[in-house]
Amino acid sequence: MIKYKTKCGLCRKNMALVTYAKQFPVCKECQMKQMKQKITDPYYKKLFDIDPKWYEENDFLRSIKINYLRFEGLTDRQVEAFKRTVEELKDPKLKAQREAERDAAKKQKLADKQASKNPFYKFIITDLNGNSISFSEFRGKVVLIVNVASKCGYTPQYKGLQKLYDKYKDKGFVVLGFPSNDFGNEEPGTNEEIKKFCSTNYKITFPMFGKIEVTEYNKHSLYKFLTTYCESSNQNGPVKWNFEKFLINQQGLIVDRFDSKVEPEDIEREIKRLL
16 A cells, blocks of 8 residues: 555545555544444444554554444454554563564574474484484484494593483483494494493493494595584584584584593583573
8 A cells, every 4th residue: 555645535634644545544533533433343342442542652453443444343363463462552561572472483483494404304324223213303402423432542431421311311412323433443343243332331322323434535424414514614624533522403503513532521511501
């Protein structure tokens, strides 16, 4: 609709810029008179029984009332919108709260949309038992990915990783272990041997996957993703040794990376921040 300078269609007084609809434009004074004359339905009479100054100050309330006069009724959506606006005029804090909730919902919807397109959730990798695991199972969880080895000086970190998993698994956290023999021949065993070692020595219950390569020459596609798309670009680059750790948020984004020397207990604060 377009705005024009014109005269009121009833009293013929000059009007400021008004919205021109199908019917002729009417000034606010005439609108108020019409409202008082035509509203007879008890439901709408009660609905519209609010402080008259709000009609003067709020174009939306006035437009809803005019719409009722023209079509002798409102949709449920219009009625709810009217009630909601009145509530917000009575309590300005309520309006701010609702706006904050709407903004949060929009951000969450955008994050969910981005997550659905995130390549992290498209990986399907075989675990130590030979089962294909889709990373879509970890959607909405905080994930810690670690390339592990059984004969490394950092192997005792298994204990800390299991401890973190036990503590936060019910809050939406998971550790994913990826055995690799790329560094110092420190993971020479078969998948079955790795499974037995982890179970016997460290009582590992978090998901463990089959052996993969994480270095440049025959790097698994997961590690191509992990070493390229960290949110902080200065953290991108090849894996240097066993037990490097990648922290993934609930949207499937790589938010942090820790080298082998960083103990699992030292990143607990970052995990809690994301949960």
